[in-house]
Amino acid sequence: MNESLLKEKARAIRLLCVESSARTNSSHLGCSLSMADLMAYLYFEKMDQTTDSFILSKGHAAIGLYATLYERGIINQNEFESYHSDGSQLLAHPNHYVNGVDVSTGSLGHGPAIAAGLAWGKSISKQTGTVYCLLGDGECQEGTVWEALIFISRGLFNNLVLIIDANNYQGFSDSSDSLFAQQKLLGMLKGTGLDVREVDGHNFSEIHRSLSDPLAKPRILFARTTKGKGVSYMENRFEWHYKSPNPEQLAQALEELK
Numbered sequence: 617m618n619e620s621l622l623k624e625k626a627r628a629i630r631l632l633c634v635e636s637s638a639r640t641n642s643s644h645l646g647c648s649l650s651m652a653d654l655m656a657y658l659y660f661e662k663m664d665q666t667t668d669s670f671i672l673s674k675g676h677a678a679i680g681l682y683a684t685l686y687e688r689g690i691i692n693q694n695e696f697e698s699y700h701s702d703g704s705q706l707l708a709h710p711n712h713y714v715n716g717v718d719v720s721t722g723s724l725g726h727g728p729a730i731a732a733g734l735a736w737g738k739s740i741s742k743q744t745g746t747v748y749c750l751l752g753d754g755e756c757q758e759g760t761v762w763e764a765l766i767f768i769s770r771g772l773f774n775n776l777v778l779i780i781d782a783n784n785y786q787g788f789s790d791s792s793d794s795l796f797a798q799q800k801l802l803g804m805l806k807g808t809g810l811d812v813r814e815v816d817g818h819n820f821s822e823i824h825r826s827l828s829d830p831l832a833k834p835r836i837l838f839a840r841t842t843k844g845k846g847v848s849y850m851e852n853r854f855e856w857h858y859k860s861p862n863p864e865q866l867a868q869a870l871e872e873l874k
């Protein structure tokens with residue numbers, strides 16, 4: 617693993633997210649920054665672009681996905697810069713007409729079930745490759761997540777990794793802990809019998825270690841992250857689920873990230 621490359625890519629993804637949010641006055645910045653290290657790891661270290669699949673179940677963080685696809689060279693500069701403008705395919709939630717986006721998402725809770733179907737299909741047809749699905753901790757309060765987990769835990773296939781971006785914040789409320797304690801959520805996830813691992817979602821060595829051994833069963837990474845990671849005034853501040861930076865805030869954010 618080239619950790620300095622991954623750090624540089626995560627930093628580039630965060631810069632693109634902040635600049636795009638400011639330019640287009642779009643929301644969901646804090647939850648895009650929290651997942652940037654996980655995205656850098658998946659796209660620049662882990663995933664095989666021809667055989668593996670990725671689904672962003674927490675689709676509101678679309679800018680984090682588009683920034684990653686742009687950094688990886690899967691979408692071009694013109695496409696990326698059209699984000700959130702009239703006529704663009706780069707909507708505020710992932711759209712499967714965009715190169716590199718297999719599934720349109722954003723209606724929360726649907727990603728794990730779609731990922732499970734893809735993984736099972738690959739397994740039945742003897743295709744190689746792993747399906748990765750990133751979801752939010754608040755999203756785990758959706759019932760469909762648990763319907764999917766019941767199916768996933770039946771032992772029909774191994775080739776699936778669910779990654780929970782556990783930033784402890786969610787829309788329309790405050791901390792996820794205040795609604796449903798993360799320790800309780802973790803206990804319920806472990807109760808599925810799947811291979812559940814806790815990691816620091818900003819520590820590349822930990823992420824790498826947690827994904828290096830072969831999948832004996834579907835795996836869940838409970839990745840503890842910081843909402844707004846990388847910009848001091850956004851970190852652990854709920855309002856950055858919705859706000860975009862004004863010019864002064866943008867200047868400070870760029871200064872800190874650069």
Ligand SMILES: [Mg+2]
Binds near residue numbers: 785786
């Ligand atoms: Mg969250």
